[in-house]
Amino acid sequence: MIAVRELVKRYGGTVAVDGLTFTVEPGRVTGFLGPNGAGKSTTLRMVLGLDAPTSGSATVGGMPYRDLPSPTRRVGALLDPGAVEPGRTARGHLLWQARGAGIGRARVDEVLGLVGLADRGGHRIRHLSLGMRQRLGIAGALLGDPGVLILDEPLNGLDPEGIVWVRRLLRGFADEGRTVLVSSHLMNEMEATADHVLVISRGRLVADVGIAELAAGARERVEVATPDPGGLSALLARAGAAPAPAGDGRLEVTGMDAARVGELAAAHGIVLHALVPVRARLEDAFIRLTGQNGRAADGAAGEGEAEGEWVR
Numbered sequence: 001m002i003a004v005r006e007l008v009k010r011y012g013g014t015v016a017v018d019g020l021t022f023t024v025e026p027g028r029v030t031g032f033l034g035p036n037g038a039g040k041s042t043t044l045r046m047v048l049g050l051d052a053p054t055s056g057s058a059t060v061g062g063m064p065y066r067d068l069p070s071p072t073r074r075v076g077a078l079l080d081p082g083a084v085e086p087g088r089t090a091r092g093h094l095l096w097q098a099r100g101a102g103i104g105r106a107r108v109d110e111v112l113g114l115v116g117l118a119d120r121g122g123h124r125i126r127h128l129s130l131g132m133r134q135r136l137g138i139a140g141a142l143l144g145d146p147g148v149l150i151l152d153e154p155l156n157g158l159d160p161e162g163i164v165w166v167r168r169l170l171r172g173f174a175d176e177g178r179t180v181l182v183s184s185h186l187m188n189e190m191e192a193t194a195d196h197v198l199v200i201s202r203g204r205l206v207a208d209v210g211i212a213e214l215a216a217g218a219r220e221r222v223e224v225a226t227p228d229p230g231g232l233s234a235l236l237a238r239a240g241a242a243p244a245p246a247g248d249g250r251l252e253v254t255g256m257d258a259a260r261v262g263e264l265a266a267a268h269g270i271v272l273h274a275l276v277p278v279r280a281r282l283e284d285a286f287i288r289l290t291g292q293n294g295r296a297a298d299g300a301a302g303e304g305e306a307e308g309e310w311v312r
C-alpha cells in the first residue's frame, strides 16, 4: 500500500504539490490523473524518495521508500523512459539495472520475454521505437518482481496493441494482489485501464473515486435532429428535460432518456430525423474536475463542488 499524507512540495514560489492525502490500495489498478503540470511526477518522485517533500509524508508499505530494505524488490518504477543511455543495448541496460539491485542475469531475459522484447535484447536503445522503449522501461520496473508498481505515463507512445498489452499486464498484477499506480493526463486512457482514480489539479486532490462510480455519476445525453427544433425544445422543457440547441436544427437533451424523447415527439406529431443516446464520457467529468483545457477550475465553486462529490 502507498500512503501519502499532507504532502507538500514547493519549488521557490511554485507550489507543485499542495497538501495531498490519499492511499493506493493493493489488488486494483489506481489511475493517477491530472492535466500537464498538475504535480503527478513530483508526487511520484517523492513517493520514490527521489525528491524530498517540503512537508508531509509518503510511505510504501508503512515506510518511507529510502528506509525500505531492498527497495527495488518491493517497488518497481517507470519514471522517465528517456533517461537511458541510448548507446546501450536493451539487455545491457537491464543488466546494468539488475547489477545495481543485486538481481541475477536470468531475470533480465525473463523480463525481456515478459514485455515482448525477447528478440530485441541485442538492439541498441537508440534504434528502438518509442513504444519499445516504453516496454523496456516497464521491463526495468519488473526486474525485482515487486509487489508495488509505479508507472508514470506508461501508455505514452504505445500503439493500440501496446496499450492493450500494458492494460492486460497491469490487470494481471492487480489480480495477483499487487499495488499498481499509473499516471496519465488522459481520462479516456484510464477509463479502460484503472479500477480507481485519483484526480489532481494544481497539486490538490479533486477526486478519489472508483471508475464505476465516476461513470454512474456522469450525465447521459441524447442528441436529436428535427425539422422543428423550436417545437420539440418547448415540448421537452415542459416535460422536465433540459434541451439545448446544438446547431443545424439539432438539440442536445439532458435529463431524459432517448426512448422518452422519441415517445413525446411521436405523441405530438413532431418528426425526428435522428435520435441518438450518447454515453457520457468520463473525459467530461475530468474536464469538470480540473477545469477546461487542462487549466484548473477557478474559485471555490468548481473545486469545492468536485470535492464534495468525489473526495472522501
Ligand SMILES: Nc1ncnc2c1ncn2[C@@H]1O[C@H](COP(=O)(O)OP(=O)(O)OP(=O)(O)O)[C@@H](O)[C@H]1O
Pocket: 011, 014, 015, 016, 034, 035, 036, 037, 038, 039, 040, 041, 042, 043, 185
Ligand atoms: N525541479 C523543478 N523545479 C521547479 N519547478 C518544478 C520542478 N519540477 C516540477 N516543477 C513544477 O511543478 C509543477 C508540477 O510539475 P509535475 O511535473 O509534477 O506535473 P505533472 O502533473 O507530472 O505534469 P506532466 O504530465 O506535464 O509531467 C509544474 O508547475 C512544474 O513546472
